[in-house]
Amino acid sequence: MNKKSIFFKDSAFKYLVGGSSLIVVAFFVMIFVMLAVRSYPSMANDPLMIFGSTWDVNSGLYGGIPAILGTLASSAIAVALAVPISLGMSVFFTEYAPRRVRAALSIVIDMLATIPSVIFGIWGLWIVAPLVKTYVQDPIVGSIGFIPLFSGPAYGLSLFLASLVLTFMIVPIISSLTISLLSTTPVELREAMISLGATRWEVVRHVALPFSKLGIFASIILALGRALGETMAVTMVIGNSFIWPFSSISLFSPASTITSKIASELYEAVDVLHVSSLVELGLILLVITLLVNSSARLVITRISRRNASG
Amino acid sequence: MATKLVTERLSAWFGKKQVLKDISIAFEERQVTALVGPSGCGKSTFIRCLNRMHELNPGARVEGKAFLDGIDIYGMDPMDVRRKIGMVFQKPNPFPNMSISDNVVAGIKLSGEKSKADLDAIVERTLKSVGLYDEVKDDLRRSGASLSGGQQQRLCIARALAMEPEVILMDEPTSALDPASTSRIEDLIRKLKSEITVIIITHNVGQAARISDKTAFLYLGELIEYNDTKEFFESPKSPITERYITGRFG
Amino acid sequence: MIVSRRTKEKLIIAALVALTGAAVVPLFWIIGSIVWNGISVMSLEFLTSLPAPFGSSGGGIGNAILGTLIINLFASGLGIPLGILTGIYLAEYAHDSRMGSAVRTIVESLSGVPSLVIGLFAFTLIVLSFRHYTGVAATLALGIMMIPLVAKATEESMRVVSDDLREAGMALGIPKYNITTRIVLSMAKGGVISGSLLAFARISGETAPLLFTALFSFYWPTGIDQPMATLQVLIYNYAISGFADWVAKAWGASLLLVLLVITINVAVRYLGRKKYGGA
Numbered sequence: 001m002n003k004k005s006i007f008f009k010d011s012a013f014k015y016l017v018g019g020s021s022l023i024v025v026a027f028f029v030m031i032f033v034m035l036a037v038r039s040y041p042s043m044a045n046d047p048l049m050i051f052g053s054t055w056d057v058n059s060g061l062y063g064g065i066p067a068i069l070g071t072l073a074s075s076a077i078a079v080a081l082a083v084p085i086s087l088g089m090s091v092f093f094t095e096y097a098p099r100r101v102r103a104a105l106s107i108v109i110d111m112l113a114t115i116p117s118v119i120f121g122i123w124g125l126w127i128v129a130p131l132v133k134t135y136v137q138d139p140i141v142g143s144i145g146f147i148p149l150f151s152g153p154a155y156g157l158s159l160f161l162a163s164l165v166l167t168f169m170i171v172p173i174i175s176s177l178t179i180s181l182l183s184t185t186p187v188e189l190r191e192a193m194i195s196l197g198a199t200r201w202e203v204v205r206h207v208a209l210p211f212s213k214l215g216i217f218a219s220i221i222l223a224l225g226r227a228l229g230e231t232m233a234v235t236m237v238i239g240n241s242f243i244w245p246f247s248s249i250s251l252f253s254p255a256s257t258i259t260s261k262i263a264s265e266l267y268e269a270v271d272v273l274h275v276s277s278l279v280e281l282g283l284i285l286l287v288i289t290l291l292v293n294s295s296a297r298l299v300i301t302r303i304s305r306r307n308a309s310g
Numbered sequence: 311m312a313t314k315l316v317t318e319r320l321s322a323w324f325g326k327k328q329v330l331k332d333i334s335i336a337f338e339e340r341q342v343t344a345l346v347g348p349s350g351c352g353k354s355t356f357i358r359c360l361n362r363m364h365e366l367n368p369g370a371r372v373e374g375k376a377f378l379d380g381i382d383i384y385g386m387d388p389m390d391v392r393r394k395i396g397m398v399f400q401k402p403n404p405f406p407n408m409s410i411s412d413n414v415v416a417g418i419k420l421s422g423e424k425s426k427a428d429l430d431a432i433v434e435r436t437l438k439s440v441g442l443y444d445e446v447k448d449d450l451r452r453s454g455a456s457l458s459g460g461q462q463q464r465l466c467i468a469r470a471l472a473m474e475p476e477v478i479l480m481d482e483p484t485s486a487l488d489p490a491s492t493s494r495i496e497d498l499i500r501k502l503k504s505e506i507t508v509i510i511i512t513h514n515v516g517q518a519a520r521i522s523d524k525t526a527f528l529y530l531g532e533l534i535e536y537n538d539t540k541e542f543f544e545s546p547k548s549p550i551t552e553r554y555i556t557g558r559f560g
Numbered sequence: 561m562i563v564s565r566r567t568k569e570k571l572i573i574a575a576l577v578a579l580t581g582a583a584v585v586p587l588f589w590i591i592g593s594i595v596w597n598g599i600s601v602m603s604l605e606f607l608t609s610l611p612a613p614f615g616s617s618g619g620g621i622g623n624a625i626l627g628t629l630i631i632n633l634f635a636s637g638l639g640i641p642l643g644i645l646t647g648i649y650l651a652e653y654a655h656d657s658r659m660g661s662a663v664r665t666i667v668e669s670l671s672g673v674p675s676l677v678i679g680l681f682a683f684t685l686i687v688l689s690f691r692h693y694t695g696v697a698a699t700l701a702l703g704i705m706m707i708p709l710v711a712k713a714t715e716e717s718m719r720v721v722s723d724d725l726r727e728a729g730m731a732l733g734i735p736k737y738n739i740t741t742r743i744v745l746s747m748a749k750g751g752v753i754s755g756s757l758l759a760f761a762r763i764s765g766e767t768a769p770l771l772f773t774a775l776f777s778f779y780w781p782t783g784i785d786q787p788m789a790t791l792q793v794l795i796y797n798y799a800i801s802g803f804a805d806w807v808a809k810a811w812g813a814s815l816l817l818v819l820l821v822i823t824i825n826v827a828v829r830y831l832g833r834k835k836y837g838g839a
Contacts, residue, residue, distance in 0.1 A: 006735045013737035017653055020645035021663045024711070027704050028666045031673065031681040038684040083730050088579025098574060105580070114825050115763025119814050122799040123590045126597075127805065136574060161731050168586045175583070188403040192466070194363060196417030196473060199391035199569045206416065210407040229674025231768035236800060259676050259768070266683065267693075267772040275688070282680040293672035389565075421565065 031286070041272050041281035047296040050280050055242055055261070062277035064258070069286065071257040073245075074159055074234060075227035078166035083220060085167070086174035091204050093175075094182040109179075113172035121236030124165040129156040129237060132164065136292075137252045151250040157239035159255040165233045169224035177219035181212035184307075215303050221296035230287050233258035240264050258285045314339035314507045315360065315395075315477055320374035323393050324362055329355045331531045332374065337477075337524075342499060342508040344539065345521035346515055347553065352531040353511045357479040360509070361395040362388040378477070393417070398480040404454030404464035404469070409547075410446050413454040413465055417473045436472045440464040440498055460491025467498065471506075475523035478502070480510040484517070496521050515555050519543050527551045564565060573635050591600050591818070598815025601808050606818075611778050617805060623780050624789040627695070628764065630781055631774060631790060634699040635763055638708025640756050647752070648716025652740050670707035687773060693787040697773035702766060706759040712798025713755020717748035752826040761824035765817060767792035791817050 042050065042062065052063025093105050137154030145151050183209040193203045210217075239254025240261070247253075258281045269275045315337040323328040329352045337343050345353045358364040359372050360363075362383065376383040383391050404413045411433040418424055418432060433450065437443035442464045446457070453466055463483055470478055481497070484492040499521050502508055512518050518525050519539060526536040535542065536549045546552040605620050612619025646667060654660025660819075682701035687693055721744045729739035745752070775787040776797055793812050798810035 010735045010737050013740070014414045014653060017649035018647045018659075020642050021654075021659075022705055023669070024646050024835075025643060025663060025666050027707075028670050029672075031677065033818065034681050034684040038688060081671060085579050085582045088576045089583050090582045092573075092576040096576065105584070108584050108587050110824065110825065111591075112583065114761070114765075115587075115590060116767065116792065116817060116821060118765070118767040118795050118799075119590065119594065119818055122810055122814055123593055125799060127589070127593050132355070168583065171583045186403075188401055189398060189405060191363065191397075191399065192403045192405065192469075193416070193750060194366065194792075195361060195392055195397035195399075196469070198417070198420055199389060199565055201572045202420050202571050207405065208422075210405075225672055229676060231676040232796060234794070257648040259674065262680065262770055263768055266680075267717055267775060279680060279684060282677050286677045289672060289674055289677075290669060294669065296818070297668060297754060387566075 005135055014263070032283075033174040034282040035279055035286065036299070039276050039283055042276035042280045043274065045273060050277060050284070055256075057265075057271070059275055060271070060273060062273060064261075064277070064281050064284070066245060067256045067258045067261045067281060069245055070159065070238070070255040071228055071259070071285065071288075072104060074163045074166060074238065075224055077160075077163035077251075078170060078227045079220060079224050081163065082170045082174055082223060084264050086171050086178060086223075087216070089171070090175050090178035090182055091208075093179050095200055095204055097210070104181075109172045110192070113176070113266055116228060117169065117232040118236075120165050120169055120233035124161060124233055124237040125157075128162055128165065132156060132161050136160075148177070148249045149251055151248065152252065154252045155239060155254055157237055157254055158252045159238060159244055160251040162234045162238035162257070163251075165237055166230055167228050169233060170227050173223040173226055174216070174219045178216050181215040181219075185211045186269065193262050213233070214299060217243040218296045218299035221292060225289050225292040225296065228292065229259065229285060231263050235257065235263040258282070312339045313337065314379065315509075316377045317360075320356070320359055320372070320378075322352070322359055322373075323369075323371040324355075324367065325369040329531050330359070333528075333533045335526060335533060337507060337509060337534055339507050340503050340505070341523040342503050342510060342521055344518035344525045344556070345509065345528060346513070346518050346525060347528035347534075348524050349513065351528045356528065357397075357481060357509060357511060360477075361392050361396070361397055361479060363392070372426055378488045380481070382550055393473055394475055395477045395479060396473055396475035398463070398470055398483045399469050399477065400482045401486050402466050403459070404462050404465050406453060406455040408454060409451045410454050410457070410465060411450040414468050414472050416469060422476055432472050436468040437465075438500075439469045439471060441494065442468060458491070458493060460487050463487060463491065464498070471502075475506065477507040479511065480508065482511050482513060492517075496537060500537060502513040515543075515557075527554060531552070570649050573703060584730050591754050594811065594814050594818055596622065596815075597808070597811035601812035602815070606809070606812055610780065611809075617751060621789075621794055621809060621816075623777065624791045624813065624815070627774065627777075627781050627788040628791040630784065631695055631698050631702060631770070631788065632760060632764055634695070634784060635702035635706060636756070636760055638699065638703030639759065639763075640710050640748060641709025642703075643698020643707045643759070644714050644752060645755070647711040647718065648745065650715040651718035652736075652744065667708045667711050671712070672706070674768075675701075675766050677778075679766065679771065679773055683772045693773065693775040695774045695781070695784040695788040698770045698788070698790070699784065701769035701773055702763040703825065705763055705766065705769070706756075709759035709762060710752075710756050713758070714748065714752050717755070720751075721747045736820040757828050761821045761828075764824075765792065766797055771796070810812040 049062055050064045052061065054061045054063045055066065074221050083305050093102055097105060133154050133156035140150050141152035141154050189207045189211065190203055193207045198206070238257060238260050240256050241254035242256050244253040244255035245257050262282055266278050269278060313336040318331060318334050319332040321332055333356060345356065347353055355364055360376060363370060364370050365412065377396060400444060405416060408416060414433045414436055415429045418429065434443060437446065442461060445461060454462065457465060484495050496517065499508055510522065522539045524537065525539045525542040527534045529550055535548050536548060543555060546555060605618065607620060607625065610623055611622035641648045650660065650664055652664060653680065679701045682697040686697040686700065725743055726739055729743055768791050770790050773791055774793065776793050777787050777789045781788045794809045795813045795817065798806035801807065
C-alpha cells in the first residue's frame with residue numbers, strides 16, 4: 001500500500017464517522033423543523049388556539065391546555081410518589097440489605113426499567129384499574145369526596161391511576177442513580193459519624209443523603225422528563241377525556257395528556273387543523289422535555305466536575 | 311493510677327486473615343498511651359476493636375474481651391460504646407455539608423436533648439479547648455471544609471470532645487499535617503490528659519516519646535512490648551523493639 | 561433518649577422495607593399477571609396464524625410477530641451502523657472540538673426525546689408527505705431511537721481501551737483508521753454488541769412511534785412500504801378493544817413481548833458480563 005492510498009483511506013474514514021455524526025445532528029434538527037412545518041396550519045390559523053381550554057374536534061376547537069396540564073399534573077404526582085419509594089429502596093439497598101438481597105434488588109430495578117410501556121398499560125387497564133376503583137377511589141370518594149380534589153364519581157381510569165402506573169415506571173430511574181450516588185459517599189465521612197455514636201439511619205440522614213442530594217435532585221428531574229413523555233401506559237389508563245381539570249378537578253376524573261391525545265387521535269385525524277394541532281402539541285412536549293432533560297444534565301455535569309476536582 | 315480500658319486476649323480477623331493475636335493490655339486512666347509499630351502491624355485494627363468499628367467491615371471478626379471500667383464493651387450497645395470512646399482519624403474529616411459549629415455538635419445533636427443555648431455554649435467551650443475558637447469565632451457558620459488541614463483536624467478533635475467521651479482514640483492524627491500544625495496538636499494532646507484517657511497511634515517514634523506516658527509496640531499483630539515511655543525508649547527489652555525505635559526497619 | 565433512637569431506627573427499617581416492597585411487588589404482579597393470563601392462549605396456531613375473521617374464534621398473531629421482527633431488523637440496519645460510526649467519532653475524533661461537543665450534546669438530547677415525538681417526526685416527514693401509512697416511517701423512527709443508545713455504548717467501550725495501545729500503533733506507523741478499526745474497535749467489540757442488543761430490546765417494546773406510522777394490519781406483511789401489524793400495536797389495539805377474545809390475545813402477545821425483551825436483557829447483562837467484563 002503506498003502512502004497516498006493510506007492517506008486517502010485515513011481521511012475517508014474520518015469523513016465517514018464525521019459525516020455519520022452530522023446525519024444524526026441533521027435528524028435532531030429535522031425533528032424540530034418538521035414538527036414546526038406541520039404545525040404551521042394551526043399556528044397560522046390562530047396562534048393562541050392551542051392555549052385554549054376546549055378541545056372539540058366537531059366544532060374545530062383545538063385548545064390544548066387540559067392536555068398540557070394533564071401532562072404536568074400526572075408527571076408531578078408520579079414524581080411525588082416515586083421519590084419516597086425510590087429513596088427508601090436506595091437507602092435500604094445501600095445501607096441495610098445483605099449482599100444477596102442487593103443482588104436480587106438490582107435485578108428488580110433492571111427488570112422494572114426493561115418492561116415496555118404498553119405492558120404497564122395492559123396491566124394498569126385490566127388488573128389495577130378495577131382494584132383501584134373498588135379499594136381506593138370508592139372509599140375515598142365515600143369519605144372525603146366533598147373535597148373537590150377527591151370528588152366522585154370514581155371511574156377507575158383516571159389521572160390518579162395514570163400517575164400511579166407512571167410512578168412504577170420512573171422508580172428505576174431515580175433508584176439506580178441514587179444507589180450509585182449513595183454508595184460513593186466517602187467512607188471517612190461515614191466513619192466520622194459512626195464514631196460519634198450515630199445509628200445507621202443517622203449516618204444516612206446526616207452524611208450520605210446530604211452528600212448525594214444534588215445528584216438525587218438531578219435524577220428526579222430526569223425521571224420527570226421521562227414521565228412527561230411517557231405515552232402508552234398513560235394513554236391506556238387515563239381515560240382520554242377532557243373532563244379534567246375544567247369540569248372536575250378531581251384526581252379520580254378521566255383526564256388527558258399531550259401524549260395520550262396524540263396517541264389516541266392522530267391516526268384517525270383527517271382535518272388539517274386537527275392534525276397540525278396535534279403536531280403542535282407534540283412540539284410543545286418536545287420543548288418541555290428538552291428543557292427538563294438539559295437542566296438535569298447540567299446538574300450532573302457539575303457533579304462530575306466536582307468529583308473530578310475533589 | 312486506675313486502669314480505664316483493658317483488653318484480654320483480643321484477636322481480630324479480616325475474613326480468614328488474622329490481624330491481631332491475643333492482645334492483652336491495660337490502659338491507664340488520664341494518661342496518654344502511644345501505640346507504635348510498622349504499618350500493617352494491626353494498630354488501626356486494634357483501636358477500631360476498642361470502639362467496635364472493626365466489626366463494621368464485611369467479613370470482620372473479633373474474639374477476646376475488652377472492658378471499659380470493668381464493663382464488657384462487647385456486651386454493650388455499640389452506639390453507647392462509641393459515645394464513651396471517641397475517635398479522631400488519620401485524615402481530617404469534617405462534614406463538608408455542615409458549618410463549623412454544626413460540625414462540633416454533630417454528635418450531640420443526634421440525641422436531641424440540648425437547647426440552642428446549651429449547644430452554643432458547647433461549641434464555644436470545645437473550640438476554645440482545642441485552641442480554634444479565636445481563629446474562627448468571626449464566622450462559625452462557614453463550612454468546616456473551608457479551614458486549613460491543621461484547623462480541620464482540631465475541629466475533628468473538638469467534635470469528638472464535645473461528646474464528653476471518657477477515652478479518645480487517635481489514629482495517626484498528625485500524619486497528614488505540616489510540622490507547625492502537628493506541634494499544636496501535640497500540645498493539645500498533652501493538655502487533654504488532665505481530663506481524658508488518650509490512646510494514640512503514631513508512626514513517628516519521636517512523637518510517641520514527646521507526648522505519651524506509656525508506649526506499646528505492636529508487630530505483626532502481636533503486642534511485643536508495653537512500658538512507661540521513658541523506659542520503653544531508654545531500655546527496650548525486646549530486640550525487635552530496639553530495632554524499631556532505632557529506625558532500622560519499618 | 562437513647563432508647564427512642566433505637567426505636568426510631570427500627571421504625572425506619574420497617575418503613576424502608578415497606579417502600580422497597582412498593583417497588584418490588586408491582587414488578588412481580590406485572591410479570592405474574594402476564595404469565596397467568598398469557599400462557600392460556602399460547603399454541604402453535606397462536607404464534608403462526610393470521611388473526612381469525614372478526615367474530616370467529618382461533619387465529620393468531622403470526623403477522624404481528626413477523627411485523628415486529630421485520631421493522632426491528634430494518635431499524636437496526638439504520639440505527640446500529642449510524643450509532644457505531646457516531647460512537648467512533650465521539651470516542652476517537654471529537655476530542656474537545658466544537659463540533660465534537662455539539663454532536664455529544666445532541667446525541668444525549670436525542671436519547672431524552674420522547675419516543676412518541678420521534679414517531680411524530682416520522683409521521684410528519686413520511687406519512688403526511690406520501691399520504692400513506694408505511695412500515696418505512698416506523699423503521700425510521702425506531703432506527704433514530706437506536707442511535708444514541710448504540711453510540712453511547714460504542715463510545716464508552718472504546719474509551720476504556722488503554723491509550724498505550726493507540727500509541728503503540730502510532731509508533732509502528734499504523735494509520736489511524738486502522739488503529740481505530742483493527743485495534744480499538746475490536747477490543748471494544750463486546751460492549752458494542754451488547755449495546756446494540758440492548759437497543760434492539762428497547763425498540764422491541766416501543767409502541768408509541770408505531771401507532772401512526774406502521775399502523776396495523778390483519779394480513780401478512782407484503783412490503784416494508786405498507787402498513788404492518790406489530791406485536792406492540794396489537795397489544796394496544798386488542799387490550800383497549802374490550803372484546804374478551806382480543807384481550808386474551810393481547811395478554812398472550814404481552815407474554816411473548818416480555819419474554820423477548822427480558823431474554824435479551826438477561827443474556828446481555830448477566831451472561832455477557834462474564835465474557836466481556838461488564839456491559
